Amino acid sequence: MPQTATQTIFDIRHLNLWYGEDQALKDINLAIPENKVTAIIGPSGCGKSTFIKSLNRMVELTPHVKVKGEIWYRGQNIIDTGYDVVQLRTDVGMVFQKPNPFPKSIYDNIAYGPRIHGIKSKAQLDEIVEKSLRGAALWDEVKDRLHENAYGLSGGQQQRLCIARCLAIEPDVILMDEPTSALDPISTLKIEELVQELKKDYTIVIVTHNMQQAARISDRTAFFLNGEVVEYNETNTIFSNPSDQRTEDYITGRFG
Numbered sequence: 001m002p003q004t005a006t007q008t009i010f011d012i013r014h015l016n017l018w019y020g021e022d023q024a025l026k027d028i029n030l031a032i033p034e035n036k037v038t039a040i041i042g043p044s045g046c047g048k049s050t051f052i053k054s055l056n057r058m059v060e061l062t063p064h065v066k067v068k069g070e071i072w073y074r075g076q077n078i079i080d081t082g083y084d085v086v087q088l089r090t091d092v093g094m095v096f097q098k099p100n101p102f103p104k105s106i107y108d109n110i111a112y113g114p115r116i117h118g119i120k121s122k123a124q125l126d127e128i129v130e131k132s133l134r135g136a137a138l139w140d141e142v143k144d145r146l147h148e149n150a151y152g153l154s155g156g157q158q159q160r161l162c163i164a165r166c167l168a169i170e171p172d173v174i175l176m177d178e179p180t181s182a183l184d185p186i187s188t189l190k191i192e193e194l195v196q197e198l199k200k201d202y203t204i205v206i207v208t209h210n211m212q213q214a215a216r217i218s219d220r221t222a223f224f225l226n227g228e229v230v231e232y233n234e235t236n237t238i239f240s241n242p243s244d245q246r247t248e249d250y251i252t253g254r255f256g
């Protein structure tokens, strides 16, 4: 069988980031593969969230942030001042730790983004809503209550709704910042299965505190410590044969 070469979707070179005087990311160099799941692990405060929020420049919404270095995304350096940040945040969607649906109906949560992008036709919106909810493995559970408030859904359903909301604007990459840490084990499993499905069409970068989760669902894993990447490799290698003692100490639970 011919091997398909894995394409790099994000090529991060010498990325440094400061909050005021405090440096949170130090000389990060990583190549993130397309249509794979890349897990970011490491102890609290090591820069995981800061790193993934750099990939769609959401980190710049925090005051006093200074970024240096390059993030190449599909041939363009997104750190360039001329880069279209609005388009970037459409292409690179994000799902957060706590599900954050809008206080609107299930339908309107999904239709919100497409409407902002100018889609008015009811038939077209109906189609997007169904496709997005199916894509997030939620359609069967909500198809008869699309016009009910999203707050009536369980936590796990709300998180899948947030994933569906992200799919509705046709992203290229989905960033997930500890998407299951507020969920029960069954809802967590559903999201993990969903991530495996989604990587067929999207690139996923996921921050997780849960090492079993990283080992289960990711193709590559980066171990961050104090704002630096200590080790980045195939997930199997990181968990079975890490090359840095600090990685081994972390994955075996000696700290963190």
Ligand SMILES: Nc1ncnc2c1ncn2[C@@H]1O[C@H](COP(=O)(O)OP(=O)(O)OP(=O)(O)O)[C@@H](O)[C@H]1O
Pocket: 019, 022, 024, 042, 043, 044, 045, 046, 047, 048, 049, 050, 051, 062
């Ligand atoms: N808005 C902010 N202003 C100032 N410092 C910040 C801000 N956000 C994060 N930091 C600091 O940057 C460093 C990295 O934080 P970050 O949230 O990226 O870490 P993390 O690995 O995601 O942590 P956790 O696992 O606890 O979510 C920490 O020292 C943190 O205190």
